[in-house]
Amino acid sequence: MTGALPTAASLYERVRRVIPPIEWPAFVDDIDAILALKRERNAVVLAHNYQTPEIFHCVADIVGDSLALARKAMTVEADVIVVAGVHFMAETAKLLNPGKTVLIPDLAAGCSLADSITAEDVRLMRQRYPSAPVVTYVNTSAAVKAESDICCTSGNALAVVKSLNVPRVIMLPDEYLARNIAAQTKVEIIAWKGRCEVHERFSPADIRELREAHPGVTVLAHPECPPEVVAEADFAGSTAAMSDYVGRHKPARVVLMTECSMSDNVAVEHPDVDFVRPCNLCPHMKRITLANIRSALEENRHVVTIDPRVAERARWAVERMLFV
Numbered sequence: 001m002t003g004a005l006p007t008a009a010s011l012y013e014r015v016r017r018v019i020p021p022i023e024w025p026a027f028v029d030d031i032d033a034i035l036a037l038k039r040e041r042n043a044v045v046l047a048h049n050y051q052t053p054e055i056f057h058c059v060a061d062i063v064g065d066s067l068a069l070a071r072k073a074m075t076v077e078a079d080v081i082v083v084a085g086v087h088f089m090a091e092t093a094k095l096l097n098p099g100k101t102v103l104i105p106d107l108a109a110g111c112s113l114a115d116s117i118t119a120e121d122v123r124l125m126r127q128r129y130p131s132a133p134v135v136t137y138v139n140t141s142a143a144v145k146a147e148s149d150i151c152c153t154s155g156n157a158l159a160v161v162k163s164l165n166v167p168r169v170i171m172l173p174d175e176y177l178a179r180n181i182a183a184q185t186k187v188e189i190i191a192w193k194g195r196c197e198v199h200e201r202f203s204p205a206d207i208r209e210l211r212e213a214h215p216g217v218t219v220l221a222h223p224e225c226p227p228e229v230v231a232e233a234d235f236a237g238s239t240a241a242m243s244d245y246v247g248r249h250k251p252a253r254v255v256l257m258t259e260c261s262m263s264d265n266v267a268v269e270h271p272d273v274d275f276v277r278p279c280n281l282c283p284h285m286k287r288i289t290l291a292n293i294r295s296a297l298e299e300n301r302h303v304v305t306i307d308p309r310v311a312e313r314a315r316w317a318v319e320r321m322l323f324v
């Protein structure tokens with residue numbers, strides 16, 4: 001960046017379409033403090049697409065979906081990485097940056113998918129299907145990744161499955177992602193029973209109601225949604241793929257069947273597109289706030305650590321995915 005350093009006042013213009021003027025003063029102190037702390041500590045903030053706009057657009061240095069964050073986390077030059085996302089994302093950042101301090105502002109920022117499976121569960125699946133490689137969604141703990149052959153995200157899951165060149169794979173832990181990928185390949189997919197508590201709530205009836213209330217609306221769905229929802233959508237893809245779709249197709253009116261903040265963040269980039277916003281919040285993502293990002297930097301908390309023996313095997317599964 002050239003010219004004057006950003007301040008909260010200069011950043012408001014960027015988010016004024018999604019943050020009303022009356023709410024903005026509540027954010028100003030924390031934004032200015034975080035910007036100063038990042039310079040002092042040589043820190044960067046990684047923010048997932050589901051973070052609220054004052055985080056995503058005003059204090060984050062790197063934004064994106066899980067895959068983009070993992071990829072970009074490998075190139076980070078800073079001493080400190082603050083992850084504005086959930087715990088498995090902070091672990092992934094640590095796996096790829098073992099020598100850096102990685103902070104998560106709230107240790108309780110979990111994920112229903114990550115919580116649905118343990119390392120022991122993966123070992124039992126392997127015993128049951130010994131010839132099938134294990135493809136593990138990044139929404140899992142480092143301990144689960146360490147038991148896996150390769151990781152995937154919703155953006156590259158199909159490519160990862162195809163890259164293995166085998167007739168059958170185990171895909172963990174998201175049952176719906178596994179079924180949505182199975183519909184696109186002849187490879188037999190053995191699924192686990194995990195669900196994203198945000199995306200499982202969307203139904204085909206929601207889409208029909210939206211189409212009736214907003215004739216001509218383009219419906220984009222995340223592949224963590226039930227297959228019946230994906231089948232009724234106009235397009236299904238990761239958060240990055242949805243954002244890219246809006247940029248390329250410029251639909252007059254669009255609805256994103258995913259977490260609420262995603263629409264706000266994409267709307268900032270596309271003022272000419274009308275966003276219909278059904279709202280399913282991720283309570284785990286919403287644990288991250290400007291206030292706790294500021295505290296994380298001020299008090300160096302919460303430092304993410306991973307057992308080195310687990311980290312080595314988990315890193316291998318993540319890095320293998322990044323080269324597909």
Ligand code: SF4
Pocket residue numbers: 086110111112113114139196197198199259282283284285
């Ligand atoms: S939106 Fe779903 S998959 Fe993402 S962190 Fe929340 S519970 Fe996990």
